[in-house]
Amino acid sequence: MDIAYIDANDTTRKLSAHGVRTLVRQLTCGFNHHGLVGRDTVCMINFNDINYTAAYLGTIGAGGCFTGANPCYNARELTHHVRIIAAKFILTELETLDISIAAAREFGIPDSNIFVLNFRNETIPTNHRSWNALLEHGDQDWIEVKDLSTPAAYVSTCETTGLPKAAIIPHSYLTSQAAIIEKQLLAKEGISYLVAIPPFHMFTAPVQHALPLRNNMTIYTLPRFDENSFMNAIETFKITRTIAVPPILLTLSKYPASRPQSLQQVLVGGSPFPLGIQEQMYSKLLPQARITIGDGMTEDGSGAFWKEKRKDTTGNIGQLLPGSKTRVADREGNVLTKENVFGEVHIYNPLAMKGYLNNKSATDQAFALDNWIHANDISHTRDKNWSAVGRSKDWIKVRGWQVSPVQIEAALMEHPNILDVGVIGIPAPDGCGESPMAFVVVEKGSSVDADQIKLFLETRLARYKNVEEVCFVEQIPRNPAGKILRRVLRDMREAEEPTPDQTAAREYAAALQQINLYEKLKGSESNSTAVSSRVVGSEEEAATSKKRKSCSTSQFWPWRKMRILSTS
Incomplete structure (x- = not known):
């Protein structure tokens, strides 16, 4: 009997595949009964498990x-998710039962519609139902869908921009995505995958929910990524392929080359993947192994680009997939x-x-007038190969230049003591535009400091791309797909005590506000004396201050030098 799913922590x-089919038929009957x-x-609401696919289907x-x-x-956060998708039933594991109950009551879902996923026969609290209650009503064929545009799933998306939205995923999306990825990955019998990332994400879904059932492949599941469990599973079960997000690859690249020797293919997606990490990972794999990069987003059918099967050394994201058009x-x-x-x-x-469920405004913003989707990525193409350099809304405006935080992150990841990094834009010390700031995770015991990091960047990037500030943190906040939550980094920065440069920038901004106020009131003779005494002592001083507002090169540097001297 071919095994489709195995728990890597408990074999x-x-x-x-037959067992999954039986569960799907039972759940179809059970949901309809309830x-x-x-x-x-x-x-x-559940971490990855061998039963996840059955619940999904x-x-x-x-x-x-x-x-x-x-x-x-x-x-x-869960209450927001439950509200925007208008949930009627909740399936939750014991670990998340309390917050599930809180979200359900906020939205008016009765306890009778909450089922606890006690997959390992854990004891559940009284007055709550086990998911086994859904399996006690016999079985029946699943509903045949004739209109493939019918919604099949709602997927949370765009957490990097604030509150998530729910993308409406039709049946046609799921079936076409599975067929394309099956072909791209050359799925065949005998392949084993290790999956330790969320199976509800559209990057993971076709690999976990379709390929094993269609191709006699085996998926080993881990509830979540733990580096020791992950590496042990690769070695113990001779895993041939895995699907991962860049932070996982970063961890793998730090291990001795002897450990991931069975891996033949690593599928990477979810967020930008620096070339430096790719090169480190290749040094640990066998010569015939390949890193396959998928790029895209939930909204566009997921995986609009796919790396060719050859070994890439350029850092690009590959070529367009069949069925997609790009401009x-x-x-x-x-x-x-x-x-x-x-x-x-x-x-x-x-x-x-x-589109987005019950969110016409966001849907209209996502689509251009001719139904093309705004990817919000900055990219370019050469010889039909695409290269992504970052999100358009994340770009940092430095003295008129557009700077990609992804480029700075990739350069910093080449530092031998840096494990992870996230870059944001912050107000420039002079009050004109922005400057890059890096949040950095370093190896334990490392003595690297901010000045050394800046010197390191100087050897790799233009001066204006260097970071103004460095903040050392224990981890970089990311969503389940591995994308950096830059809004969280911005909140962290705003919560910190101001540095001398930040204080100077705020003082300068306050001075500009005073100058603006002076200019507005200058024409009023009745207020001129009061304004002059409150803002500046003379029209000549006001004119001098006003010139600073333009931040011309000739005046910017002397002023900054003066500020540094005054705060030193």
């Missing part, structure tokens, strides 16, 4: 819409036709998301 727990009708939504088979919530959410536009939306010109990526895929 006595396993499921065959009142699932139409496109009711089932929200699952069982919900869709019953005619409902599946949504997976991040089990690391707090009560407030580059300038800030005004004008399409750029020349190669090697930077601009915002627009993607067209007839099988993409249908």
